Amino acid sequence: MNDPQFWWYVSRASAIIAWTLLTATALWGVLLSTRVLRTADNPAWLKDLHRYLSGTAIAMTLVHVGSLLLDPYLRDQAGFGVAATLVPFASEFKPVPVALGIVALYLMVGVALSALAARWLPHRVWKGVHYLSYAVVALITFHAALAGTDPGTSWYTVLSTALIVVTALAVVVRLLVGTVAAQRRRSARSPRVARGNERLRMVVARRVPLADGVLGLRLVPEGGGTLPVWTPGSHVVLHVPGGLERHYSLCGDPADRWGFDIAVRLAEQSRGGSRFIHEHLRVGDPLEVTTPRNRFGLEPANDYLFIAGGIGITPLISMITSLPASRHWSLVYIGRTRRSMPFADELITRYPGRVTVHASDEQRGRYPAAAAASASSAEVYCCGPAALMDELAAVVPAGRLHLERFVAADRTAGVVARPIEVDMPGIGSLRVPADRSILDVLEDAGAPVTGSCRSGVCGTCELRVTGGTPLHLDSVADDAEKDAAGVMYPCVSRALSPQLSLDL
Numbered sequence: 293m294n295d296p297q298f299w300w301y302v303s304r305a306s307a308i309i310a311w312t313l314l315t316a317t318a319l320w321g322v323l324l325s326t327r328v329l330r331t332a333d334n335p336a337w338l339k340d341l342h343r344y345l346s347g348t349a350i351a352m353t354l355v356h357v358g359s360l361l362l363d364p365y366l367r368d369q370a371g372f373g374v375a376a377t378l379v380p381f382a383s384e385f386k387p388v389p390v391a392l393g394i395v396a397l398y399l400m401v402g403v404a405l406s407a408l409a410a411r412w413l414p415h416r417v418w419k420g421v422h423y424l425s426y427a428v429v430a431l432i433t434f435h436a437a438l439a440g441t442d443p444g445t446s447w448y449t450v451l452s453t454a455l456i457v458v459t460a461l462a463v464v465v466r467l468l469v470g471t472v473a474a475q476r477r478r479s480a481r482s483p484r485v486a487r488g489n490e491r492l493r494m495v496v497a498r499r500v501p502l503a504d505g506v507l508g509l510r511l512v513p514e515g516g517g518t519l520p521v522w523t524p525g526s527h528v529v530l531h532v533p534g535g536l537e538r539h540y541s542l543c544g545d546p547a548d549r550w551g552f553d554i555a556v557r558l559a560e561q562s563r564g565g566s567r568f569i570h571e572h573l574r575v576g577d578p579l580e581v582t583t584p585r586n587r588f589g590l591e592p593a594n595d596y597l598f599i600a601g602g603i604g605i606t607p608l609i610s611m612i613t614s615l616p617a618s619r620h621w622s623l624v625y626i627g628r629t630r631r632s633m634p635f636a637d638e639l640i641t642r643y644p645g646r647v648t649v650h651a652s653d654e655q656r657g658r659y660p661a662a663a664a665a666s667a668s669s670a671e672v673y674c675c676g677p678a679a680l681m682d683e684l685a686a687v688v689p690a691g692r693l694h695l696e697r698f699v700a701a702d703r704t705a706g707v708v709a710r711p712i713e714v715d716m717p718g719i720g721s722l723r724v725p726a727d728r729s730i731l732d733v734l735e736d737a738g739a740p741v742t743g744s745c746r747s748g749v750c751g752t753c754e755l756r757v758t759g760g761t762p763l764h765l766d767s768v769a770d771d772a773e774k775d776a777a778g779v780m781y782p783c784v785s786r787a788l789s790p791q792l793s794l795d796l
């Protein structure tokens with residue numbers, strides 16, 4: 293402290309440490325948001341380290357600013373006082389580089405405050421403010437490279453070159469991976485793109501028991517190669533012998549382009565689908581599989597509450613895997629017995645503190661899922677038994693509730709089926725009697741439409757509405773979403789208007 297240059301040394305050292313920590317923060321931020329190392333990383337650890345690095349970088353920046361203010365030489369001899377330190381362009385010494393540092397300081401504080409308040413801010417606002425961290429890194433880089441007295445020395449040149457290269461690499465990774473993610477999100481939002489009617493020839497590459505009555509399968513393309521891009525929440529349709537079609541959610545990592553992972557529970561009343569898979573399907577067997585469809589897409593949000601009932605965990609696994617580690621989420625996983633709940637132990641280990649497993653053979657009473665969902669402000673994503681989803685639908689506003697149904701909800705109460713006139717290019721005008729579905733009548737007339745579940749749950753029969761007003765009776769998606777996309781599902785839905793114009 294007696295050394296007259298003490299504060300000058302402190303300001304230089306803290307500046308260099310702050311710049312290094314800021315670069316590491318940016319790098320960790322990219323790892324958090326892109327999860328490019330997702331096979332090896334641990335989200336909780338990544339997130340903690342990102343927070344620690346950013347907090348320390350801010351602390352070091354404040355030490356840098358404080359030591360500049362405390363330096364007697366700068367204050368008394370060089371005229372570098374409070375204004376020059378805190379007001380952009382007030383400094384006579386290197387005004388532009390100094391101003392860049394001051395602006396970066398204020399932006400850094402803004403980003404830090406928005407991160408602390410992320411839970412309460414709309415996701416878009418938080419994200420927009422957080423993008424300013426790239427500007428902070430850029431401004432600090434220019435400030436560090438141009439201000440001060442160290443630039444020009446060989447050790448500083450080596451250090452600054454290394455930090456700039458790391459920053460540039462982080463930005464390139466963010467841009468490349470961000471573009472892929474944005475494409476996936478666009479695909480997921482478009483019901484037309486989500487149809488996935490193309491069939492792939494695949495073979496069983498792995499077959500492992502995941503839990504009591506649950507088999508894990510990995511399917512890879514016959515002859516190798518990569519698979520189409522898919523989004524979290526997607527499912528595929530397996531065509532099993534006997535003309536049966538079975539829908540299974542993809543439960544792997546959406547970034548994995550080399551295989552589809554599914555989990556198949558043996559249904560008690562199986563007519564051949566899951567029973568055939570459990571009892572006859574072996575490694576190396578061929579199978580036809582449709583390209584992935586998504587009607588349970590993950591929308592951007594700050595906070596998610598995932599609720600899974602039994603095998604309903606499968607679509608939620610891909611959502612959780614794909615989320616940036618910085619995102620708030622929690623999972624409630626409900627099942628009859630712990631031994632019948634695939635992935636339960638793995639999830640608890642991988643995401644400590646975020647996963648609640650409620651197995652009826654271990655805990656008494658029912659888990660109060662509806663109460664938890666209504667008390668939360670998070671976006672609720674649920675897949676499980678119809679009773680669980682109906683319970684949630686009764687208490688959670690439709691705007692923040694997202695359901696994936698295996699069985700269609702009965703929406704016919706109070707609906708009186710009436711005959712409808714339907715027309716379609718190349719088919720002409722058809723009369724649909726009250727006791728037949730639009731899909732049946734179109735198929736009989738030779739229209740190139742296909743159905744799968746025929747109960748309004750799978751989304752296969754989707755058609756575009758070009759005229760008239762549909763009466764949605766399906767459970768594929770929210771009615772407002774279908775109206776916005778201009779689509780309907782003719783296996784169960786009808787019309788409010790006497791006439792409907794439909795197209796593929």
Ligand code: FES
Nearest residue numbers: 744746751753783
């Ligand atoms: S065939 Fe499944 S929704 Fe129409």
